[in-house]
Amino acid sequence: MAEAVLRDQVAKAGLAGAVLVDSAGTGDWHLGARMHPSSRRQLTRNGYGGESHRARQFDPSWLPERDLVLAMDAANLRDLRAMAAPADQDRIRLFGEIAGLGGQDVPDPYYGSDADYANVLALLEAGMTTLAAQLRDQIQTH
Numbered sequence: 001m002a003e004a005v006l007r008d009q010v011a012k013a014g015l016a017g018a019v020l021v022d023s024a025g026t027g028d029w030h031l032g033a034r035m036h037p038s039s040r041r042q043l044t045r046n047g048y049g050g051e052s053h054r055a056r057q058f059d060p061s062w063l064p065e066r067d068l069v070l071a072m073d074a075a076n077l078r079d080l081r082a083m084a085a086p087a088d089q090d091r092i093r094l095f096g097e098i099a100g101l102g103g104q105d106v107p108d109p110y111y112g113s114d115a116d117y118a119n120v121l122a123l124l125e126a127g128m129t130t131l132a133a134q135l136r137d138q139i140q141t142h
Contacts, residue, residue, distance in 0.1 A: 001039050001117075002072060002095070002106070004048040005124045009132035018139055020066075024058040026079040031055055036110060042117040063088040070095040073105035098134070099127030 003023035035053045043050040060083040069092045071077035096104040109116035
């Protein structure tokens with residue numbers, strides 16, 4: 001869900017050609033699988049796409065090519081930093097820290113209800129709006 005929401009917010013901020021938005025997990029679960037049906041339903045209800053998304057695993061070789069890598073929770077943050085060289089550590093951040101969510105983790109709604117998925121989408125929308133504005137300001141100053 002995060003990728004779809006950030007793509008939308010980046011486009012609204014006028015940054016579609018300037019910001020690469022990508023998504024991958026830290027584990028090898030569900031590789032190649034489509035987005036969870038509950039995630040797709042929640043995104044569709046709220047005007048987002050997500051049909052083309054396929055699960056991938058994060059590859060540490062991507063780190064030098066990325067300005068920012070966001071972890072949705074502390075466990076993923078730990079896993080990503082364990083993969084990274086010392087020079088890449090500062091670019092791996094907790095989404096809730098930099099997106100105005102007070103450092104909170106974004107919960108994984110995988111076994112949850114529709115209300116859990118709606119709650120996660122609301123968190124993502126709030127945070128991605130803030131993040132897109134930060135990106136726009138940073139790009140404009142450079």
